[in-house]
Structure formats: C-alpha cells, structure tokens
Amino acid sequence: MTTTVVSPDERTSSRFRLAGLAHYGVVWTTLGLFVLLWLTSDVFLTGANLRNIVDQQSLIVIAGSAMTLTLISGNFDISVSATLINSSIATALVFNATGSAVAAMAVGLAVGAAFGMVNGLVVARLNINSFIATLSTSFVFFGIGFLLSDRSIIRITDRDFSDIARGRDLILTNASWVAVVVVLVFWFLLDRTRFGRHLFAAGGNPEAARLGGVRVERVVITTFVLTGAAAGLAGAFLASRTLTAQPSDDFSFVFSVLTAVIIGGTSIAGGEGAVWRTVVGAFFIALLTNGFNIHQIDPIIQRLVQGSVILAAVAADNWSRNRGRST
C-alpha cells in the first residue's frame, strides 16, 4: 500500500484497541466456557455429547445465518417461527402424499421463500416497521398453519424419512452438515458478493446507500426472501427429524435464533455483523445449556443467566458503539 500512516493520537489508538478487544469478546467467552466444561465434567468432551450439541443447534444456525443478514439490513424478522411451522407442515403433507423426499424438502424451502417474499414486500413496499410487519404476518402465517393441517398433528408414516435429518456422515448428522453448508453460503454472500456490500450499505445508512446507487428496496426484499427460505429449510428438517408436523402459535424458535444472532454481536442497529458471529452465539447458548444440564443446575437459574447474558451482549454492543464511533 502506498498510503502513508500518520500516527493517530493516543486516545484514538486506545479506542481502537478497546473496540478490537470487544470485537472478539464473544469468541473468548465461548472458548472459556468450553474449557470450563471440559475441566469440570467427564461427559462433556465425548463424541456423543458434542454431536448432540451441534445437531441441536443446526436448525437455529440455519435460520440464524439468514437472520444475521436481516439484522444487518436494519430489520427484524419475527415470522421465522411461523414460517418454520408452515414449512414443516407442507413438507409432511407433500411427503405423505407423494412419497418423494426431494419434493417434500423442496416444497418446504419454497413455502419459506414465498412467506419471506410476503414479508419483504410488506416491509419495503408498504414501508412498515419490520418488527411490527413480521409480528403481524406471524399471526397470519400461524393461522395458515392451522388451516393447512386441519388443526391436527400430521404424522409421517414412512420412518425412513427421518434419515434426511438424522442420518450420519463423517461424525455429524446430515442436518448439521446442511447447517455447515448454509453458514458457508451466507458467509460468502455477505463477505464476497456485491449483494453483501449493498446489504451493509443499506443497513448502515440507507440514504447514503441509495445515493451510492444501491437499490435499497430490492436488497431488503431479497434479504427477507433468503431468511424465509432458510426458515423453510429448517422447517423441512424439523419435519424429518421429528416425523411429525403440528400447527401452533409458538414464538420460541425465533427468539432462540435472535438470541444467537445478538449474543454473537451482530448489531440490532443494522450495518454491522457477521455470520460467524451467529454461529459462535448459537454455540455459546448451547454450551451454557449443556453445562447446566451436565451439572444438573435448576432450569430456572438457566433462564436467569440466559436473560442476563443477552442484556450483557447488547450493553457491550452499545458501549463499543459509543466508544468507537462517536467521533
């Protein structure tokens, strides 16, 4: 590089150092937790336990990778739970009707993408705050789920269908491998493509992005479609894993996903974040839960700790934002 470096003043450099430390904070904390569990438990570092942890987090990681993009674009997608449920119902129905696993999984994914498109259009075209928009569409989607399933649990009778999610190759389950691929795809999309750059720009400063030639509306819609598709894929794997699909209006999945994204350090203010962060966030929560279970700690305490950790993560984000960027 030919640009010369003039030394910034002391205050600036220490600010960069602090921000840098906070930058990888979640990684050190997760590694620390890993070592702690390794030292305090015999069962933690066994193949079966680790495989379980990864498998349990796979659906959250699949949806979370995409949700990271939504947050970077400056939006939320609360409807991920409803999409997951509908896709699992659609997958189960199609598989029972056709016996084709490929068709069933493809329909699950497509239903998610279609729901995502609805969200994207509502947010970008009608200009409705994404939190409110996707909360509203959630209820609509939940309703569709009850209609699709005729308000009953759908059982998949062919037990071989569960191999799609539960089958194992090279140590990990298929669902885990799919999660790995999804992470890599979104990582690449965010870091290496024009779409990724436009996404950071649109989330960081929509007006500057627009004046820089970014079609902000289109970027936002694409992000919602991708998030819907990822939630749909997760729903299809859920159907395979459980061999059932049932309608409900349970929001818990989206909150697990959001928790992973936010603890990872992707900013809820938009314009900043990374897919690897969400992966680390998901495993931080998984290790915490696993540790509590191994050490048989009261589930109520788990809730208290988990809530506090989310607050701490957001507070740390605010802190580094105010420190580092208020120039």
Place this chain on the structure above:
Amino acid sequence: MSSIIECRGLTKRFGGTVALDSVTAAVTAGTVHALVGENGAGKSTLGKVLAGVHQPDDGGVFVDGQQVQLRSPRDALSMGIAMVAQELSLVPARSVMDNVFLGQEPTRRGVLDTGRARRRFTELATRYEIDLDPTVRVDSLSVAQQQRVEILRGLARDARVLIMDEPTARLSRTESDALLTSLKALTEQGVTVVYVSHFLDEVLELSDNVTVMRNGQVIRSGPTADEDRTSLVEGITGSRMDAAYPARATVADDATVVLRLNNLSRSGEFEDVSLEVKAGEIVTLAGLVGSGRTEVARVVFGANESSSGTMELAGRPYKPSAPHQAIAADVGMIPESRRTEGLLMQRPVSDNVSLPHLRRFSKTGVVDGTRERREVSTATDNVQLTGATIATPMFGLSGGNQQKSLFARWMIDPPKLLLADEPTRGVDVGSKRAIYDLMVEMAEQGMAILAISSEIDEVLGISNRIIVMREGRVVGELDGASATDSELMALAFGLDEATQGDRESLNE
C-alpha cells in the same frame, strides 16, 4: 443606556477553526439587536454562546453588569435568556399549552393545576399579543405558529432576552412580516430580542442596533440607523484577500454541453430552472441556504423526481428515477451532508469508495477483492488521502479525508457530470485547497462539474460561471472570473433597482 447583555473578548474554537475571535459587543435592554454576517462568520455561534448552548474558551458574558457563567441553556434561562432555535424543539403530539409549560407545569400537591395553567397562558398571550389556541396539538400548527409557541415558552419562563436564530428563514413573506411586528411589540413590553439573520432588508427595517461579523470577528456594532444596505454588504464581505485557489479550469470553445436543464421544476422546491454545463466547466449554483440549489441537484441525480421540464445529458433526453440510474448514465454526486447522505461510517474507506462501482469489480455478483483494492488505492492516492489506509473505518478519518474519500469515489470510472454539493463543508483549510485542485483537475480531464456552495469566496474562486438562485428560481448568471462579491450578494439577497439594472445587462 443600560446594556442588558455584554460580551467582552469572547473566543470560541471548534477543533482548529476559530468561530469567535475576541468578540466584544453590548446589547441594550428593550431593543431588537441584529447579528449579521456570512455563513460561518460566527453570528450563530455568538447567539449560542449567549444562550448557554456553547461555552466560550476565553472572555466573559455579563448580564446586567455582572459576569455570569452560562454552562447550559438552563443557566441562561435562569438569567432570563431564552433561545428560539432554528430547528424548533417542541413536542409535536402535545397541545400548545403543554408545550408552553413543558418542564414547569403549574401543579397543586403534585397534581397538574389546569386552571392555573390556563389563566397564566391567557395572561401571557394577552400581555404579549400572541394569539394562539392553547388546546390544539402543536403538529397541527404552521411553522410560524410553532415559532410563537416557542416564544411564549421562553416568556413563560420569565425570559427578558430572546435569542432567535434565522427566525424568518422558513417563513413566507406575510408570516415573517407578522413575526417581525410581534417582535417589535415584545420590545415595547421590555423584552430584548437578539436575532441572527441574513435577510438585510429585515434587519434594516426591524432592528435598533446591528452587529456586523466576519471571520469570527466583530467588524462594527452600532445603531442600525447609521447603516444602509450597501454599507452592510461591504461590512459583511469586507475587502477579500485573494485566497489560495488554483487557476480556473479552461473551457475549450468547442466544448460540448454535458447537462442541459429546460424549465425544470419540482413543485414546492424550485421553478423553471434552465441551465447548461459544458464539458470541462465548473458551474456553481450560488444563493442563500433554502434557495433551491440542493433540490435541483437531487433531481438531476434522480434522488427526487421533477414535476415538469426536461433534462438532457450529452445531448440525449435524460430522466433518472433513482440514483442508480443516474450513476449508470455517468453522473456522480457528492451530497450536501457527507455523514447522513454520503458515507457508511462503520465501513472501511475501500467499501465507501467502491460502492457505486461494484458492478465493475465483480463477476456474476462476486466481488474481485484484488482488483477492487488496486483501483481504490489508485483513487485514494489521486486524492492524496493521507493518514489512513483503505482498510481504516470511515469514522476514524478527519473531515477532510472523509470528503476526499467521496471525491475518490468518482475518480474511479469518472462520470461525465459531477454534482458537488458543498464540496468543502467542514473541511480544514489545507484540504480545501486540495479539493479545489481536484475539482479543477477533474474538469481539465473533461468532466462537467455542477457545484453548489454557500461560501462566497469559494464560489468566486473556482467557478467558470456562477448561476445565482433565489427563492427557487434562477435570478442571474455571472462570469466566474469577473464577478465580484457585491454583485453576487446583490443577486442572492435580491437588492435594489440599481443593481437589478446591472444584473439584467449581465444576463444579456
């Protein structure tokens, strides 16, 4: 006569710039005192120091002969000084009365005493002849009425001095006349009004005393009766030194017209704007803030749509409906506010520079990082971006370097037309010169540049031609090399018949 406020040797610095340079002035009780000067002359800063918004680095403020420390607007208010800001600070969804008594609501044992509030409101409104319905929501009022709410709020706090920053800038003619009448009425009730304005007619008509400022210094301060328009303009502009500007771009005789606007209008913003910019030419849109200059540029860039009229780019009809279309048609823009409209502050320099050119650097949507870094580095070297690498986050750069990054953006795949809105705003003197050099260099390479500037020196220093706008219309055109500041000011302010005669001959 007794002076209610006096400042002695006030100095205020913002970073490296001296906004107030040892300012000494006195305001007589019960008068209207005007502060005039160019943008950046320090008049608003002085107003804000008196209102406790800014604290001076040196010197003192005296109220009724006693030195006071005004550490906050609250301190100033306790001394009876209230500010009516340019950007009003009311709560839109609450009623007029709620806003007037905000923060000091009359209560009885902690419960709001509506009856007393209403009586006090009526009393204030009658005494100061301000006619407002206390029950309506503030957001249903016009700007002029909101201003009255703000004035009343100051008076409800027993303010004896009202500081107003450009109070008429956002008002229509009749509204400002009404405001000026009521300010006059206030002084009859013993209130003192300090008001910052660049509308010289108003100042001459309304004020009792006037303080003329230039470059942070007081040029003179005295009775308005001793001034006329010419003396004010001279005082405001002074005898200018020939600032450090590069030689003007030379425009070839056969240069093609790059941009042509034919009677372009956008309702409510500007009307019937026709102009031409040739290849290699720097044309500056001059005029007061709010005269419609930025609005024209935004339409040319596709950020807003025109309501009538046509545009031509390089001889072809041109009508972008979004900025990405303008960029594809080879038009670039450096927006008015780099922070809110130009830059992604958390992203590295490189992302900011390459943003509009990603298609050029990518194959099937995948960005070729090596090529991007190479071209961005060349561009940042061209603009002499020093003290940072292309990987430095934008928030780590000085204002000058941030602005240079925006110029670097258009060094890659240079557009035919560059719109540069306030190209040197908030930039230190050294970077200013560097930016002027860049603009001339870009023009010499055949780019057409349509600049917008509020700094008269800059307008006179860099332009080949100057187009002056006032109230949404083009009011005249001047030759950059021969124009003088008083000609420019006369057009921008809309001065008297004699100058108008000159202007017409210039237009021929």
